[in-house]
Amino acid sequence: EVHLVESGGGLVQPGGSLRLSCSASGFIFSSFAMTWVRQAPGKGLEWVSAISGSGNSIYYTASVKGRFTVSRDNSKNTLYLQMNSLRAEDTALYFCAKNKMDGLPSYEYWGQGTRVTVSS
Amino acid sequence: DIQMTQSPSSLSASVGDRVTITCRASQGISNSLAWYQQKPGRGPKLLLDTASRLESGVPSRFSGSGSGTDYTLTVSSLQPEDFATYYCQQHYSAPITFGQGTRLEIK
Numbered sequence: 001e002v003h004l005v006e007s008g009g010g011l012v013q014p015g016g017s018l019r020l021s022c023s024a025s026g027f028i029f030s031s032f033a034m035t036w037v038r039q040a041p042g043k044g045l046e047w048v049s050a051i052s053g054s055g056n057s058i059y060y061t062a063s064v065k066g067r068f069t070v071s072r073d074n075s076k077n078t079l080y081l082q083m084n085s086l087r088a089e090d091t092a093l094y095f096c097a098k099n100k101m102d103g104l105p106s107y108e109y110w111g112q113g114t115r116v117t118v119s120s
Numbered sequence: 121d122i123q124m125t126q127s128p129s130s131l132s133a134s135v136g137d138r139v140t141i142t143c144r145a146s147q148g149i150s151n152s153l154a155w156y157q158q159k160p161g162r163g164p165k166l167l168l169d170t171a172s173r174l175e176s177g178v179p180s181r182f183s184g185s186g187s188g189t190d191y192t193l194t195v196s197s198l199q200p201e202d203f204a205t206y207y208c209q210q211h212y213s214a215p216i217t218f219g220q221g222t223r224l225e226i227k
Contacts (some may be wrong), residue, residue, distance in 0.1 A: 004163075021127075035216075045164065045207055045218040061215055095163050104211040106154035108175070110163025 002026035002109045004096050009114035016086050020114055022079040022096030030054070033099040035107060036081050037040040038092035038116075048093075049081065050099070063089075086118045122146050123224045128221035132227040133198055141193045144210035148188045155184055155193045158184050158221075160206045167206075168193070200226075211213035 008020040022034070024074045036048040049070040058070055069082040079096050093115050097107035123146040127151050133139050143153065151171040156164035168184040171191055181196040197204055203226050208219040 043222045045209070047216040047218070059214070074149070097163070099168070100169065104152065104214060104216060105210060106163070106166055106169045106211055108166050110165070111167075112163055 002098065004098065004109055004111035005087075006094060006096050006111045006114035009094065009116045011117045011119065012086055012088060013116055013120050016118070018086065018095055019080070020083065020096075020116070022081075023110060024077045024079065024096075024098070027098065029072075029077040031107065032078045033057075033102065034072065034079045034089045035097045035099055036070065036106075037095045037097055037107070037110075038090075039095070039113070040089075043063040043092075045101075049095070051079070067070060083116070088118050090116060091118045092116060121216055122149065122213050122217050124208055124210055124217050124219040126206075126208055126222050128222060130223040132225045134227045135198055137198045139198060139224065141206055141224075142210075143186075143193070143219050144177050145189045145191075145193045145210055145212075148212075149210045149212035151187060152161055152210055153184075153186070153191050154209045154211065155182075156207045156209065157202075157204045158207065164207060187189065192194065198224075 003025045005023045033052045035050040050069045071080045086112045093113040096111045098109040099105040100108040117120045125144045127142045155168045158164040172184040179180045206222045
């Protein structure tokens with residue numbers, strides 16, 4: 001059974017940093033691209049970043065480019081999102097999701113999310 | 121970016137009702153459309169992909185249809201566990217985009 005468990009969220013001041021982690025189990029982690037999706041309070045879903053199974057291909061939404069860095073450690077079955085220069089508008093519940101296929105995917109498994117609050 | 125517009129934004133219905141949610145893309149997406157169900161405090165659950173393919177384990181009361189820019193999700197007979205928020209997502213063109221959600225509430 002596939003499990004995705006996010007951690008690392010919390011309260012941080014504007015301009016601060018956080019590192020999110022997503023621990024994966026139940027599938028061959030290195031074989032699948034992974035994605036971060038966020039959901040601002042009371043809002044819909046927003047695609048944030050994706051990384052290929054090998055880690056060689058990486059993508060970001062425009063609003064986080066240059067501030068967020070996605071990475072993965074396939075030996076630890078863990079996905080990361082390093083978030084720097086955080087802004088109030090980054091406040092959201094952050095989900096990791098397993099890509100269903102290569103290319104432009106749907107997402108067949110999601111974690112429960114980790115909450116990030118950016119506020120002074 | 122492709123904009124996805126869902127309607128209605130919210131919907132009240134009763135157990136046993138048939139309901140339909142619509143998702144319209146700002147340009148054609150060639151059936152590259154997924155539907156998700158989200159319950160409070162949980163990640164979304166993939167229900168259907170490629171507009172009409174039911175995911176394994178999803179009850180057959182859920183169905184999807186559409187083509188081009190217009191797609192629908194239908195629940196043929198609502199069950200208590202179906203009251204949730206539903207999202208569409210296009211995976212035809214980068215960046216991936218989602219609809220704003222349809223909240224399905226008990227009448």
